[in-house]
Amino acid sequence: MVASILAIYWLQPSTPIRHLDFWLPTTCLALTILTWILTRPKDTSDFRANIITGFVIAAVILLIGLTRYLGSICCLTATRPPAIYEIFLAVTLITIFVILANRFAPGQVGWIYGCIILIIGLFVALKFEPLTKLMSIGLRAMNAQSVELASAFDIKWLGFSYVAFRLIHTLRDRVNGRLPELTLKEYVIYVIFFPAYSAGPIDRVQRFAQDLQRPFQLSMDTALIGGKQIFLGMFSKYVLADGLALFALNSNNSSQVNSIGWLWVMTYAFAFRIFFDFSGYTDIAIGMGQLLGIQLPENFERPYFKQNLTLFWNSWHMTLAQWFRAYFFNPLTRALRSDTRNIPMPLIIFIGQLSTFILIGLWHGISWNYAIWGAWHGLGLFIHNRWSELIRSRVSNLDSRPRLKRLVGLGGILLTFHYVSLGWVWFALSTPAQSWNTFLKLFRLV
Amino acid sequence: MPEDKTTNKVSLKRVIIKGVLLFLLIDILFTPLSPLPILGQISAYNVIYPGRVRLPYGENPDQAYNLSLFNLEAMFASHVLAATKNPVDEYRVLIIGDSSVWGYLIKPENTLSGYINAANIKISNGRTVRAYNLGYPTLSLLKDLLILNYATRYQPDMIVWMVTLESFPVAKQLDSPIVQNNPSTVQNLITTYSLNLNPHDPKFATPNLWDSTLVGERRALADILRLQLYGVMWSATGIDQYYPQSYEPPQENLASDETFHGLLPPYLNPADLSLDIISAGINMTGNIPILYVNEPIYISHGENSDIRYNFFYPRWAYDQYRQLFADSCSTGGWHCLDEWNLVPPDEFTNSAIHMSPLGTQTLAFVLEHAILSLTSP
Numbered sequence: 001m002v003a004s005i006l007a008i009y010w011l012q013p014s015t016p017i018r019h020l021d022f023w024l025p026t027t028c029l030a031l032t033i034l035t036w037i038l039t040r041p042k043d044t045s046d047f048r049a050n051i052i053t054g055f056v057i058a059a060v061i062l063l064i065g066l067t068r069y070l071g072s073i074c075c076l077t078a079t080r081p082p083a084i085y086e087i088f089l090a091v092t093l094i095t096i097f098v099i100l101a102n103r104f105a106p107g108q109v110g111w112i113y114g115c116i117i118l119i120i121g122l123f124v125a126l127k128f129e130p131l132t133k134l135m136s137i138g139l140r141a142m143n144a145q146s147v148e149l150a151s152a153f154d155i156k157w158l159g160f161s162y163v164a165f166r167l168i169h170t171l172r173d174r175v176n177g178r179l180p181e182l183t184l185k186e187y188v189i190y191v192i193f194f195p196a197y198s199a200g201p202i203d204r205v206q207r208f209a210q211d212l213q214r215p216f217q218l219s220m221d222t223a224l225i226g227g228k229q230i231f232l233g234m235f236s237k238y239v240l241a242d243g244l245a246l247f248a249l250n251s252n253n254s255s256q257v258n259s260i261g262w263l264w265v266m267t268y269a270f271a272f273r274i275f276f277d278f279s280g281y282t283d284i285a286i287g288m289g290q291l292l293g294i295q296l297p298e299n300f301e302r303p304y305f306k307q308n309l310t311l312f313w314n315s316w317h318m319t320l321a322q323w324f325r326a327y328f329f330n331p332l333t334r335a336l337r338s339d340t341r342n343i344p345m346p347l348i349i350f351i352g353q354l355s356t357f358i359l360i361g362l363w364h365g366i367s368w369n370y371a372i373w374g375a376w377h378g379l380g381l382f383i384h385n386r387w388s389e390l391i392r393s394r395v396s397n398l399d400s401r402p403r404l405k406r407l408v409g410l411g412g413i414l415l416t417f418h419y420v421s422l423g424w425v426w427f428a429l430s431t432p433a434q435s436w437n438t439f440l441k442l443f444r445l446v
Numbered sequence: 447m448p449e450d451k452t453t454n455k456v457s458l459k460r461v462i463i464k465g466v467l468l469f470l471l472i473d474i475l476f477t478p479l480s481p482l483p484i485l486g487q488i489s490a491y492n493v494i495y496p497g498r499v500r501l502p503y504g505e506n507p508d509q510a511y512n513l514s515l516f517n518l519e520a521m522f523a524s525h526v527l528a529a530t531k532n533p534v535d536e537y538r539v540l541i542i543g544d545s546s547v548w549g550y551l552i553k554p555e556n557t558l559s560g561y562i563n564a565a566n567i568k569i570s571n572g573r574t575v576r577a578y579n580l581g582y583p584t585l586s587l588l589k590d591l592l593i594l595n596y597a598t599r600y601q602p603d604m605i606v607w608m609v610t611l612e613s614f615p616v617a618k619q620l621d622s623p624i625v626q627n628n629p630s631t632v633q634n635l636i637t638t639y640s641l642n643l644n645p646h647d648p649k650f651a652t653p654n655l656w657d658s659t660l661v662g663e664r665r666a667l668a669d670i671l672r673l674q675l676y677g678v679m680w681s682a683t684g685i686d687q688y689y690p691q692s693y694e695p696p697q698e699n700l701a702s703d704e705t706f707h708g709l710l711p712p713y714l715n716p717a718d719l720s721l722d723i724i725s726a727g728i729n730m731t732g733n734i735p736i737l738y739v740n741e742p743i744y745i746s747h748g749e750n751s752d753i754r755y756n757f758f759y760p761r762w763a764y765d766q767y768r769q770l771f772a773d774s775c776s777t778g779g780w781h782c783l784d785e786w787n788l789v790p791p792d793e794f795t796n797s798a799i800h801m802s803p804l805g806t807q808t809l810a811f812v813l814e815h816a817i818l819s820l821t822s823p
Contacts, residue, residue, distance in 0.1 A: 220458040243671065247678035252509065262682030269678075 001053070001185055005029065005060045006076060007194035012158050014078035016151075017136065018143045021078040023090075024157045026061060028192065030094045031119070033057070035167045036187040037101045038112050039174040050184040054098070057188065058091050112171050119164050119171075126157055128366035159197040161363065165323055166191045170205050172327055179205065186212050195288035199281040201299040202319040208294065216293030226290030233283025241277035248273040251430045254438045263441055270428045271421040275304065278317070304420070307412030308388075309380045312420060320360065329356040349385055354378035364427070369435060373426035380419055476660040485667070486519030489528070490674050495681035497526030499554045500579040501593075502673055502686075509688040511679035515669040516627035518596050524673055527578045532601035537573040539817060540580050540597050542590045543608030546741055546799045547581025549806070551689060554579070556803035558608075561810035562817070569821040575814075577606075584622035585613045587723040588643065592625060592632055594727055598734075604820065605736040606813060607727060610743065610799055611767040612758050614719040615707045616642060620649040627651045639726035642717075693796040697757045698748035706763035714766035721774050728780065735820055738782045740771055742789035742809060744798035756798035783816055785809060 008025040015021055033054070065087035067075040075081060105111040125131040129152035136154040137147045170187070173179040182190070182205070190208045247253075248270040249263075257263045282299040289296040303316040313321050333352040336343050343351075354375060361374020388395075398405040422439070429435045440446035491497045501521050504512030515521065522528055532538045541547055541559055549557035555564070559577035567575040580597055582589060590607060597605075612618075619625070620643065625632050629650040636645040656662050680686055704711050709718055727736055743764075744756045754760050768784060775782035793805030801809065 224458060224461065243675055246511075246672060246675040247682070253679060253683065256683040256685055258684060259682060262678065265678060266682065 019082040195285040229287030237280030244273035489523035491524040492529040506688040545583035586622040588619040589622040
């Protein structure tokens with residue numbers, strides 16, 4: 001736990017707002033403790049251990065704050081931490097709030113939903129540029145810094161997206177009665193487990209806790225497997241992804257390119273770059289998890305070799321898709337199915353898939369392009385769903401013709417890959433007009 | 447179970463030991479093999495994508511799709527010059543010099559070589575003049591000589607060497623990073639041509655054993671790879687430099703300072719200028735004609751312009767340099783042009799030697815005629 005706390009302070013990048021690189025991880029810890037209080041059963045069995053954990057967290061925060069006075073070897077954080085009295089005051093306030101929440105909140109569903117709204121609100125504020133800028137103005141004013149220089153890029157809260165997913169997951173499972181009892185230490189480790197802190201995967205707490213509670217001794221096999229996965233992850237990220245990034249499609253180069261062939265190359269480069277980048281990070285996280293006795297879930301399973309879009313989304317950022325399926329798509333479609341107006345099934349699927357994927361798009365950032373990227377996939381999945389229904393009987397006939405089946409499979413892979421790659425055009429560029437223009441260029445329509 | 451554990455332990459130890467040994471072996475073998483020059487010759491330019499029309503140089507790689515590196519083999523392998531041997535119908539002219547030749551802030555087609563090629567000049571025997579831009583943005587004659595040393599392998603028919611006083615001070619010759627980072631070649635040039643420079647100058651990069659291992663050379667290796675990858679963007683966009691929306695024009699009002707690199711008026715001592723490097727060029731190229739051109743400079747009319755021509759040059763130093771240059775040309779029988787005031791002040795971009803497309807075109811026109819006259823029987 002201490003390693004993870006140190007890591008979240010260490011990983012947090014600097015920001016132009018004074019001491020924010022210290023306060024953001026601190027807020028993350030405070031939010032995690034609050035959420036634990038809300039999700040714990042009323043009668044926690046191990047009160048003493050949880051109090052000790054609370055003290056350890058407070059002590060680590062204060063110790064990190066003390067690095068301010070280490071002079072030249074300072075600091076763990078990107079910039080010098082704030083003055084120790086400010087940290088002490090903050091820790092005291094958090095403690096008072098935690099004591100109050102502990103007294104009144106456990107088991108209160110209203111508090112749980114309030115917390116979910118708070119997390120989503122924070123999430124929206126961080127992902128929607130005008131709101132982020134407003135936050136920056138507020139924080140700058142509090143710090144007596146120039147508000148004229150405020151920008152949405154001032155606030156970079158590393159890992160918050162994934163922390164938010166884990167917190168909401170535990171809050172929802174608490175309401176549904178599916179959350180096991182966890183000590184504060186287990187809960188904090190789950191939320192801020194440093195290998196998965198910045199880029200996932202999003203593990204389920206029930207599974208994570210099992211690994212955590214199991215006695216662990218690093219075996220040779222595990223060390224080798226974990227080490228190999230870290231190495232492969234680093235190669236994917238720092239060699240392949242970073243190499244492809246030099247010519248992958250972006251807002252700058254999309255308007256400069258003078259040949260359709262190269263524009264396709266740049267689009268493919270983006271497709272592979274984002275895969276190697278993300279899967280590389282995931283491999284590093286999984287490998288490190290293995291060395292620490294935590295078997296994090298896989299996030300990618302050869303996604304560009306899938307024969308249709310549904311299979312693609314079952315193998316691309318799998319833990320994110322599973323999260324949205326569990327906490328948005330399933331509840332929504334259940335609600336629509338039980339609606340008294342008897343909504344037709346295809347329409348339910350359409351609404352469910354489109355809204356789920358638009359939300360997944362907006363999770364990357366609240367902008368038109370991400371929303372369109374989400375809609376592109378939601379629509380693609382719906383079309384595939386209907387198409388599969390339509391040709392179900394014909395597909396079963398293919399079993400007797402293996403060569404044709406292979407050919408159809410290959411065609412499916414190519415079609416899916418290109419559909420996904422074209423979808424990245426929305427993702428990679430910053431405005432719908434720019435993306436549309438690139439689409440037209442790709443198909444020689446401009 | 448215990449047996450398995452033992453086996454595992456042994457295998458892990460073996461893997462670690464083998465891994466470390468293999469790594470050390472490759473890392474250490476890298477030093478005597480020094481494969482960077484050979485690796486530099488392996489290039490996707492001129493094979494998968496077209497060669498660059500100017501040498502790789504870039505301060506903003508992300509936007510310029512270009513980068514600065516010190517591996518001359520890789521730099522030349524990426525240049526269009528390396529695409530073919532000199533065809534029989536081509537009269538190959540290599541233009542060397544500083545950033546004004548390379549074309550700072552101007553597009554490839556607006557450089558001297560771009561305009562000369564666009565003019566499609568035919569010499570008396572029917573061959574077409576094809577100019578190659580081998581300018582490189584630092585001011586040092588030794589740097590030019592280093593590039594010329596590599597360029598001579600590409601069968602030139604003529605060299606055009608653009609010079610300006612700022613490239614001449616002896617004290618400046620080793621300041622160019624590309625010179626400092628190619629120590630053995632440059633030291634060899636210094637001794638071969640008996641240049642008035644110290645081959646053991648501390649400015650030379652002196653890599654220790656660690657620096658020359660695989661780990662120590664990782665940056666140089668990554669640069670070769672990045673140069674290849676940026677080839678895609680060069681091919682896709684034709685862009686090889688970042689063009690800012692605006693820039694500061696050359697300084698019009700000047701300081702009343704009369705010194706030139708610590709030298710004081712009234713006399714410019716020829717020993718302070720690297721005229722010997724110019725002579726070395728003649729010796730290096732043998733029968734291949736070299737045309738030396740004193741390139742145009744920005745002439746200010748602002749405050750203290752009676753003392754200085756521009757930010758670089760006090761009048762006394764520049765006037766005497768022109769005289770020394772003319773005397774050397776005359777004494778050595780060199781082909782020289784002095785075009786110092788050819789381009790009007792409005793046709794300079796962000797420095798006293800960087801010309802606009804129009805200014806460059808004006809100079810290119812003069813060069814076309816000079817090339818033609820030198821090729822006439």
